Amino acid sequence: MTFQFSFQHQFAEQHFSMAAHLPNNGVTAVFGRSGSGKSTLLNVLSGLLAPQSGKIILNERLLLDSESKCYVPVWKRKVAMVFQDARLFPHLSVQQNLLFGATNSAITSRFTQLTTLLGIAHLLQAKPNTLSGGEKQRVAIARALLSEPQLLLMDEPLASLDLPRKREVLKYLNQLSATIDIPIVYVTHSLEEVMHLADHLLVLDKGQVVDFGTVEEVWNGPSLALWQEGERHSTLLTATVAERHPNYAMRKMNIAQHSLWVPEQDFTDKVGQSMRIRIDAQDVSVTLSPNLVGSIRNVLPVVITGISPLNSHSNLLTCSLNEQLLLKSNLTQWATDDLGLHVGQKVYAQIKGVSFTQQNLANY
Ligand SMILES: Nc1ncnc2c1ncn2[C@@H]1O[C@H](COP(=O)(O)OP(=O)(O)OP(=O)(O)O)[C@@H](O)[C@H]1O
Secondary structure (H helix, E strand, C coil), X not given: CCEEEEEEEECCCCEEEEEEECCCCEEEEEEECCCCCHHHHHHXXXXXXXXXXXXXXXXXXXXXXXXXXEECCHHHCXXXXXXXXXXXXXXXXXXXXHHCXXXXXXXXXXXXXXXXXXXXXXXXXXXXXXXCHHHHHHHHHHHHHCCCCCEEEEECCCCCCCHHHHHHHHHHHHHHHHHCCCEEEEECCCHHHHXXXXXXXXXEXXXXXXXXXXXXXXXXXXXXXXHHCHHHCEEEEEEEEEEECCCCCEEEEEECCEEEEEECCCCHXXXXXXXXXXEEHHHEEXXXXXXXXXCCCEEEEEEEEEEEECCCCEEEEEEECCCCCEEEEEEEHHHHHHCCCCCXXXXXXXXXXXXXXXXXXXXX
């Protein structure tokens, strides 16, 4: 199964030249500054915009090929789109909204599954104006999927919701993405949404694809530096939930051959499960010896791979835990000089367990 696109297009001021080979399941988040071309990409994929040249193949189906003059129109593409606002029909009930555009086979086979999965089964008789923003978006997502698309495009679907609603819909989206077997292309401005939801990340800048890879690869690389300025640098690692401490409300998380202790969250039924863990550079310090008598329990041997100035008084250290895994640390210039730190040096990274909150962890 293939999902690939390439296209060129010129608006008055802006030239677009994008190409990528995307996974044909899971969530690919599209991230980039305002004006980088995220909506333009969705419009080209959905068929709302015909680019000057290009080619799109989805599941061996040619949706666009400027060379052979093939252009499958929007309504024949089997591509569904969810927008920032739910765009429900106000005069129809939730059920009528859901049935609008649904295929017969989806109504028979998926209606109950989708309405249950998205937590809207009890709302079927309600009118949209009685629903919360989060409920409306969940109805919009179910409606999109009931058209049995082969591709789901989401253009900042959580952007108009407040934080509690965002988290509520994210939880549903998470379960959904693990269940449906089509690619989801998800435009967002939020790294929190990327961390919780996406498998892959496509970064756009000035109408071009500047990075693509797993979320961890891209997050830990240079493309997101713009969004992680100053104190906000972090690395994203995959950890496996292990045992709870017998005496303290702490939980062991295994990362490669190392382990970290983090404050106990709602982990009880997650032992053995993989989770993403975001380690903020400001919570990581560096010492020359393991210092196991100190108050910090999380001490990992690392090698310094980079030291770059963050501002007039501090540096960002990049340290490798092994060939694939990185940690970053914000360290004052004073401490850098005192410890005589240099690239290639073997040191110990200390991570404050107490600073981990639910926000540092994601199921995915
Ligand atoms: N129909 C159009 N005509 C002319 N220029 C356009 C058109 N649509 C988009 N553009 C230009 O193309 C650029 C990219 O727009 P696009 O909406 O794809 O960016 P975006 O990354 O989705 O931005 P945002 O995050 O603000 O939604 C912008 O500079 C915009 O002005």
